[in-house]
Amino acid sequence: MSDSLKKTVETELGRFNEPYLDTDLMSARAVRSLEAEEGHVKLALDLGFPCGQYGQQLAERVRAMLEAVSGIDRADVTVGFSVAARAVQPSLKRVDGVRNIIAVASAKGGVGKSTVAANLALALKADGASVGLLDADIYGPSQPRLMGIEGRAQAKDGKTLLPMVAHGLQTMSIGYLIDKESPAILRGPMVTSALQQMLFQTAWDDLDYLIIDLPPGTGDIQLTLAQKIPVSGAVVVTTPQDLALIDARKGVEMFKKVNVPVLGIVENMSTHICSKCGHQEAIFGAHGGQTLADEYDVDLLGELPLDIAIREHSDAGTPTVVADPEGALAAAYFDVSRNTGARLARQKKDYASKFPNIKIEST
Numbered sequence: 261m262s263d264s265l266k267k268t269v270e271t272e273l274g275r276f277n278e279p280y281l282d283t284d285l286m287s288a289r290a291v292r293s294l295e296a297e298e299g300h301v302k303l304a305l306d307l308g309f310p311c312g313q314y315g316q317q318l319a320e321r322v323r324a325m326l327e328a329v330s331g332i333d334r335a336d337v338t339v340g341f342s343v344a345a346r347a348v349q350p351s352l353k354r355v356d357g358v359r360n361i362i363a364v365a366s367a368k369g370g371v372g373k374s375t376v377a378a379n380l381a382l383a384l385k386a387d388g389a390s391v392g393l394l395d396a397d398i399y400g401p402s403q404p405r406l407m408g409i410e411g412r413a414q415a416k417d418g419k420t421l422l423p424m425v426a427h428g429l430q431t432m433s434i435g436y437l438i439d440k441e442s443p444a445i446l447r448g449p450m451v452t453s454a455l456q457q458m459l460f461q462t463a464w465d466d467l468d469y470l471i472i473d474l475p476p477g478t479g480d481i482q483l484t485l486a487q488k489i490p491v492s493g494a495v496v497v498t499t500p501q502d503l504a505l506i507d508a509r510k511g512v513e514m515f516k517k518v519n520v521p522v523l524g525i526v527e528n529m530s531t532h533i534c535s536k537c538g539h540q541e542a543i544f545g546a547h548g549g550q551t552l553a554d555e556y557d558v559d560l561l562g563e564l565p566l567d568i569a570i571r572e573h574s575d576a577g578t579p580t581v582v583a584d585p586e587g588a589l590a591a592a593y594f595d596v597s598r599n600t601g602a603r604l605a606r607q608k609k610d611y612a613s614k615f616p617n618i619k620i621e622s623t
């Protein structure tokens with residue numbers, strides 16, 4: 261191994277900023293292995309978050325960068341990822357079969373939290389992760405409709421629930437368990453215990469991420485859930501209107517209070533896209549999500565337009581990431597999912613948990 265060539269490669273990687281991790285590849289500790297001999301470099305990168313097709317683009321960019329350096333004739337670059345379990349609130353029991361729980365919250369209803377949760381889960385899955393989705397919106401479960409699932413969840417041995425699989429996601433919802441009319445009669449403590457049962461008694465199978473679609477609001481129920489669910493990070497969904505932003509502040513503060521790291525904010529319905537002419541307009545004002553993110557020193561994970569196609573895809577039971585995976589709207593969701601995965605990858609590891617799954621590499 262040529263030490264000076266290896267040093268040259270490391271210097272170059274130290275100058276290469278990876279946009280999702282928001283740092284250079286050396287600081288991100290993204291090098292899994294590096295060999296450098298007589299002008300030939302063999303480099304394997306591990307991003308720590310599901311990267312899908314983006315991994316191939318990144319491999320290509322790094323290869324081109326290295327091959328432009330004098331003394332390097334050929335660079336073989338592979339990009340893969342592994343998802344490690346991240347720390348949860350101290351003293352909480354982890355959920356079997358789940359490496360990381362990400363809670364998706366909003367301080368008020370109707371801002372598009374469930375739609376974001378579904379597309380976030382599907383984008384992580386499409387990028388190569390093993391993903392589950394738990395609909396914790398006990399009063400108004402929307403995931404069965406979004407996922408296009410009808411019917412009841414089955415029990416395996418009289419007490420363990422089998423997740424219902426939709427679009428490759430393992431999903432569970434109160435909507436699979438009781439009649440549509442029943443949720444409204446559940447009181448606070450019953451909501452918490454119903455959710456804990458769904459969380460702990462579902463047979464989740466080796467998930468990198470379990471996305472939890474929390475009930476909207478920042479009241480007692482949400483606070484209790486934030487204290488009792490072993491969460492590695494939270495995502496707060498908001499719309500740009502002032503009122504929603506004031507509410508969103510409460511959402512961020514709630515997670516801070518219970519020591520759950522806020523991975524960032526998703527601004528939904530940022531701009532309106534006209535279905536006739538495609539014109540894009542910031543009807544609710546611009547940059548609200550960024551202002552909020554700056555104020556709390558968290559990241560803006562992405563901005564999603566108000567587009568009729570998103571509602572139509574959801575109503576048809578095939579969220580946008582599945583209905584039109586190559587489209588511009590799906591690209592916006594992939595940005596959210598990669599930013600979310602990358603922010604989570606920067607959180608403290610849980611060394612007590614079992615070793616991460618290393619995924620097949622893309623070249």
Ligand SMILES: Nc1ncnc2c1ncn2[C@@H]1O[C@H](COP(=O)(O)OP(=O)(O)OP(=O)(O)O)[C@@H](O)[C@H]1O
Pocket residue numbers: 366368369370371372373374375376397400402475476528529564565566567568569570571572574575
């Ligand atoms: N970016 C978007 N563009 C167009 N329609 C959207 C968008 N996001 C969500 N919607 C639509 O807005 C409605 C509300 O979305 P959703 O159910 O996801 O909100 P929510 O915040 O989870 O609501 P709640 O928690 O009160 O059930 C749905 O009809 C959904 O299809």
